[in-house]
Amino acid sequence: MVSKRSSLRSTICFVFVALHAFADAGELVVTTDIYPTTLQTNSTSENLPYSDSSVISLSRSNPTTVLDYGTESAGFPFIEVASLSDPGVQIELRYSEGKAYLDEPQADGPWTFSNGLSNTFRVETFNVTEPGRVQSFFIQGGLRWQGIKVLGDASITISRVGLASTSDNTPLDELPGYFESSNDTLNQIWGLGARASQQACVANGSAPSTWEITDEGAFIRGQAPAQSALGPNYSNYTMTFSTKIARGGTGWRVAAAVGGYGPYLVLTSEYPEGTFLNTNRSLLPPNTLVTGFGYSLVNQTTLTTGPVVQYPVDLVIRENEWYSISTSINATGYSVSINGSSPIFVSNANTVPDWETTFGANGDATLGTWGFGPFQDQAAYVKDVSVTASNGTRLYHNAMTSESPTLTEYGVAANTHSVCLDGAKRDRLVWSGDFLHSAFILAHSTGRTDFLSETLAFLLDWRGPEGSIFADLAGMSPKMGSSTQYIAAFADGYGLLDYQFLFLAAAGEFYQHYGADALPALRSHWDELKGVVTAVLQLVNSDSGLISTSDALPGAFFLGAANGTAPSSAFVYALRRMSAVASAIGDNSSAASWTATAATVADAINARLWNPARGTYATDIASFANSSSVSGTAFAILAGVANATQALAAVAALDELRCGVGYKDNSATDCGESTQISPNTNGFLLSAVASVLSSSSSSSEHDSDETTTNTTEASIPFLHLLTSLWPSMLHPSYASGASWEYLTPGLSRAPIPALSAYTSLSHPWGGAPTYMLPSFVLGVRATAPGFREWQVVVPAFEAVRRDLGVSWARGRVPVGGGGSVAVEWMREGEEVEVVKVRVSAPAGTKGRVGVGGREVRGEKIVSVEGGGESVVQFELV
Numbered sequence: 001m002v003s004k005r006s007s008l009r010s011t012i013c014f015v016f017v018a019l020h021a022f023a024d025a026g027e028l029v030v031t032t033d034i035y036p037t038t039l040q041t042n043s044t045s046e047n048l049p050y051s052d053s054s055v056i057s058l059s060r061s062n063p064t065t066v067l068d069y070g071t072e073s074a075g076f077p078f079i080e081v082a083s084l085s086d087p088g089v090q091i092e093l094r095y096s097e098g099k100a101y102l103d104e105p106q107a108d109g110p111w112t113f114s115n116g117l118s119n120t121f122r123v124e125t126f127n128v129t130e131p132g133r134v135q136s137f138f139i140q141g142g143l144r145w146q147g148i149k150v151l152g153d154a155s156i157t158i159s160r161v162g163l164a165s166t167s168d169n170t171p172l173d174e175l176p177g178y179f180e181s182s183n184d185t186l187n188q189i190w191g192l193g194a195r196a197s198q199q200a201c202v203a204n205g206s207a208p209s210t211w212e213i214t215d216e217g218a219f220i221r222g223q224a225p226a227q228s229a230l231g232p233n234y235s236n237y238t239m240t241f242s243t244k245i246a247r248g249g250t251g252w253r254v255a256a257a258v259g260g261y262g263p264y265l266v267l268t269s270e271y272p273e274g275t276f277l278n279t280n281r282s283l284l285p286p287n288t289l290v291t292g293f294g295y296s297l298v299n300q301t302t303l304t305t306g307p308v309v310q311y312p313v314d315l316v317i318r319e320n321e322w323y324s325i326s327t328s329i330n331a332t333g334y335s336v337s338i339n340g341s342s343p344i345f346v347s348n349a350n351t352v353p354d355w356e357t358t359f360g361a362n363g364d365a366t367l368g369t370w371g372f373g374p375f376q377d378q379a380a381y382v383k384d385v386s387v388t389a390s391n392g393t394r395l396y397h398n399a400m401t402s403e404s405p406t407l408t409e410y411g412v413a414a415n416t417h418s419v420c421l422d423g424a425k426r427d428r429l430v431w432s433g434d435f436l437h438s439a440f441i442l443a444h445s446t447g448r449t450d451f452l453s454e455t456l457a458f459l460l461d462w463r464g465p466e467g468s469i470f471a472d473l474a475g476m477s478p479k480m481g482s483s484t485q486y487i488a489a490f491a492d493g494y495g496l497l498d499y500q501f502l503f504l505a506a507a508g509e510f511y512q513h514y515g516a517d518a519l520p521a522l523r524s525h526w527d528e529l530k531g532v533v534t535a536v537l538q539l540v541n542s543d544s545g546l547i548s549t550s551d552a553l554p555g556a557f558f559l560g561a562a563n564g565t566a567p568s569s570a571f572v573y574a575l576r577r578m579s580a581v582a583s584a585i586g587d588n589s590s591a592a593s594w595t596a597t598a599a600t601v602a603d604a605i606n607a608r609l610w611n612p613a614r615g616t617y618a619t620d621i622a623s624f625a626n627s628s629s630v631s632g633t634a635f636a637i638l639a640g641v642a643n644a645t646q647a648l649a650a651v652a653a654l655d656e657l658r659c660g661v662g663y664k665d666n667s668a669t670d671c672g673e674s675t676q677i678s679p680n681t682n683g684f685l686l687s688a689v690a691s692v693l694s695s696s697s698s699s700s701e702h703d704s705d706e707t708t709t710n711t712t713e714a715s716i717p718f719l720h721l722l723t724s725l726w727p728s729m730l731h732p733s734y735a736s737g738a739s740w741e742y743l744t745p746g747l748s749r750a751p752i753p754a755l756s757a758y759t760s761l762s763h764p765w766g767g768a769p770t771y772m773l774p775s776f777v778l779g780v781r782a783t784a785p786g787f788r789e790w791q792v793v794v795p796a797f798e799a800v801r802r803d804l805g806v807s808w809a810r811g812r813v814p815v816g817g818g819g820s821v822a823v824e825w826m827r828e829g830e831e832v833e834v835v836k837v838r839v840s841a842p843a844g845t846k847g848r849v850g851v852g853g854r855e856v857r858g859e860k861i862v863s864v865e866g867g868g869e870s871v872v873q874f875e876l877v
């Protein structure tokens with residue numbers, strides 16, 4: 001797969017970094033070559049450092065090498081070939097985030113849930129015909145490990161291996177936000193979310209189209225089929241197209257959901273001489289119509305697909321020849337005719353049980369759109385696509401020879417916004433519910449406000465279709481590559497209503513952190529943001545006073561049941577933050593009305609969900625007597641619904657949710673070997689618990705002497721999460737250098753990724769320590785928007801000093817105005833314990849410096865003006 005994109009390469013070269021630019025659909029895509037850190041070959045069983053003089057020679061006796069990029073990385077894989085034994089040496093490349101999955105048949109893929117403008121497959125084959133650079137056509141969205149294997153009897157010498165990277169590879173210690181301490185485990189944990197957001201946030205124009213439009217039609221290499229956004233409502237039609245197989249086979253769908261779930265049909269070629277030696281001929285025999293029903297032809301963890309049924313065809317299917325294929329839908333299946341031959345009937349009974357209710361399915365085997373995408377390592381042209389209704393009316397035609405609108409119609413156009421995806425390798429969708437953790441992380445690491453403002457703009461562009469009940473809601477999981485002109489095809493994609501709250505909270509956090517710098521973006525979207533708030537206000541139930549779905553706005557909540565603490569508190573949290581934005585923008589009536597509504601809902605939560613006997617918030621009113629939840633506890637604290645006494649008690653009550661290395665989502669969930677522990681919800685909890693610990697032990701909040709609260713109980717979850725959950729992500733078999741999506745509790749063995757190979761090991765939602773550690777261990781927090789006023793509270797509480805062994809910390813938090821608040825503190829002294837704090841902050845800001853949790857001799861709180869460096873010293877009593 002030699003890409004045309006490598007042809008315009010090379011502008012600047014460093015020893016280890018080369019910049020490349022290539023034209024894609026008129027856009028210039030800039031890439032930087034990055035290289036592995038270590039390699040291992042058959043002749044060297046240990047890891048050797050990879051350098052620019054590393055030469056990899058592969059042959060039958062020494063067929064494989066394993067390369068480690070050291071941390072989560074992304075880009076177009078390439079090799080530079082010095083010599084080869086014959087023209088047409090086949091090499092297989094495989095990629096994974098966790099090392100443990102590299103040798104699985106499909107490594108840790110494929111990603112069949114969506115076509116995320118990246119390679120669907122984690123195993124790909126190059127046909128190397130001459131020395132020089134060979135680069136994959138596709139981005140690998142996220143990987144740490146790579147294997148290369150020469151196939152057959154050939155041999156090859158490779159002088160360079162790398163990734164033409166499209167993402168941010170700034171070393172973590174050079175980022176605008178940084179955290180470091182005397183405890184290296186904490187430092188590594190801090191880096192997980194930072195690295196995840198560097199790889200999962202994709203800059204405008206850096207994910208090119210995965211289709212190539214040519215005069216001969218769309219040239220489509222093996223990938224998850226991409227569907228037309230024009231066909232979701234058509235049923236019982238005949239779809240015809242012409243196809244020319246360039247390699248291996250051609251693939252298509254009919255009667256599919258626009259996301260892709262439905263029948264999948266692949267026609268294989270005769271497999272001429274030179275066909276890839278690693279072709280799976282038992283799954284894909286030559287001259288065969290191979291069919292599956294669901295996401296693909298292979299199962300992938302939670303994405304099951306019906307059994308594969310193979311239909312040998314009577315023709316010899318030649319490569320580089322055109323065939324005309326027609327597929328007709330009726331109530332019992334799909335009739336496929338090739339060049340007018342007598343049809344092959346593919347029954348629609350070959351499904352998985354209850355597929356109609358499977359997430360992603362449209363529920364009707366006769367209804368839905370069409371799409372195209374050959375299987376792994378195949379490639380084919382597709383042109384002249386027509387769709388005809390059963391009454392003979394032509395419904396659709398596309399010659400597939402022009403980029404516009406074909407690429408956006410099929411959702412495979414280059415990305416147009418700088419957006420944060422849920423994960424680097426998958427789903428590669430812009431999930432609005434993930435945006436809050438991403439926003440916090442960006443603000444404490446990469447400082448990339450372009451990702452904040454453009455993700456916000458993108459999600460607001462994808463508001464529901466005009467006239468629908470979702471018309472004012474922000475997008476829930478829009479994908480790169482499409483266009484809002486096709487919004488009607490995605491009309492039902494708004495079902496997780498609390499994702500709106502998390503989205504609004506992220507917009508609010510943008511303002512809290514960046515102050516005036518965030519206002520232009522927020523002001524330019526104010527009507528839309530206000531529309532989102534107005535829409536979700538409908539969720540306040542007039543009987544319970546809590547947040548509930550309704551006929552006016554149907555759906556579900558991700559964080560917990562309706563009339564429950566989690567969605568209700570997350571709503572209060574979002575509304576309070578949006579009300580601060582409204583004030584800043586000068587929309588005082590909205591600010592006042594939202595503040596009042598937030599107070600009313602907060603009162604209802606305390607009246608109906610606080611269980612004083614149990615000392616915690618119930619999951620929901622239906623389970624009042626005996627329940628609690630991680631998200632409910634976390635958001636009740638974060639939203640200020642819980643008072644200090646309630647917060648401490650609720651944190652102590654978390655013990656009933658403890659499950660292995662973390663906390664299970666709620667008390668109704670069993671704690672077993674395969675329970676999913678969510679770093680997303682546990683991350684909100686970590687932040688909430690840290691704030692309880694800090695405020696109950698902080699003398700800087702109040703000038704008066706404060707009785708020292710017993711914080712042991714609040715320390716327990718704080719320490720448990722930091723010493724058990726996040727260090728699990730450093731496990732050598734799975735560590736990617738980035739934060740994970742889910743993990744198992746590790747009851748009888750070490751915790752592992754909970755969706756096995758499918759788990760995203762670069763998910764910003766799992767990276768809460770990246771903002772919690774700067775806020776509560778370095779101790780830097782805003783007390784006015786944009787850090788115009790700030791505080792530094794050195795945590796002297798025992799949990800940090802004794803249990804985490806932190807004797808010093810240093811770092812910086814990027815703030816509004818382009819500056820940062822930089823802090824270094826250290827504890828010194830034997831007889832007399834002294835805490836020395838060095839602070840610098842932008843001119844025009846001011847702050848207060850203090851020590852939390854311990855009495856000090858002399859001044860407890862010291863006021864500091866920004867603009868220079870200040871050194872403050874406290875003597876602990």
Ligand SMILES: *[C@@H]1O[C@H](CO)[C@@H](O)[C@H](O)[C@H]1NC(C)=O
Binds near residue numbers: 042062063066
């Ligand atoms: C060495 O080669 C064998 C196959 O011959 C392979 O299974 C093994 O993984 C290779 N070892 C390394 C380190 O590449």
Ligand SMILES: *[C@@H]1O[C@H](CO)[C@@H](O)[C@H](O)[C@H]1NC(C)=O
Binds near residue numbers: 127129247274276
């Ligand atoms: C690989 O290249 C050789 C030499 O050009 C060619 O004969 C063979 O068909 C190619 N194979 C594939 C799978 O592209």
Ligand SMILES: *[C@@H]1O[C@H](CO)[C@@H](O)[C@H](O)[C@H]1NC(C)=O
Binds near residue numbers: 298306352
């Ligand atoms: C996928 O798993 C389902 C359920 O276990 C099974 O029925 C189906 O045959 C499998 N599909 C494939 C392609 O292996």
Ligand SMILES: *[C@@H]1O[C@H](CO)[C@@H](O)[C@H](O)[C@H]1NC(C)=O
Binds near residue numbers: 330331332333335345
């Ligand atoms: C669907 O088409 C197939 C093949 O022509 C035929 O055998 C079958 O009876 C049809 N089903 C219905 C319900 O018409």
Ligand SMILES: *[C@@H]1O[C@H](CO)[C@@H](O)[C@H](O)[C@H]1NC(C)=O
Binds near residue numbers: 235364366367
């Ligand atoms: C497709 O046709 C069948 C048989 O005529 C019918 O039962 C079914 O409802 C149709 N599908 C849709 C979505 O209208």
Ligand SMILES: *[C@@H]1O[C@H](CO)[C@@H](O)[C@H](O)[C@H]1NC(C)=O
Binds near residue numbers: 389392393
């Ligand atoms: C034929 O079917 C199409 C699609 O169902 C429909 O829009 C159209 O009105 C029908 N035409 C006639 C003449 O019935």
Ligand SMILES: *[C@@H]1O[C@H](CO)[C@@H](O)[C@H](O)[C@H]1NC(C)=O
Binds near residue numbers: 548
């Ligand atoms: C929420 O509680 C109210 C009052 O008890 C009730 O009317 C409503 O149906 C509940 N909502 C849901 C989704 O159960």
Ligand SMILES: *[C@@H]1O[C@H](CO)[C@@H](O)[C@H](O)[C@H]1NC(C)=O
Binds near residue numbers: 606643644645646
């Ligand atoms: C906190 O809330 C509880 C429960 O409503 C109440 O009993 C208590 O007095 C409150 N404490 C403070 C300090 O407001």
Ligand SMILES: *[C@@H]1O[C@H](CO)[C@@H](O)[C@H](O)[C@H]1NC(C)=O
Binds near residue numbers: 712
């Ligand atoms: C603080 O709380 C812990 C846990 O409940 C308890 O074991 C300890 O004795 C308490 N310490 C003080 C000083 O009250």
Ligand SMILES: *[C@@H]1O[C@H](CO)[C@@H](O)[C@H](O)[C@H]1NC(C)=O
Binds near residue numbers: 186189722724802803
């Ligand atoms: C450093 O922090 C980790 C948790 O991240 C903890 O397990 C470890 O005990 C700490 N090290 C010291 C020396 O306290």
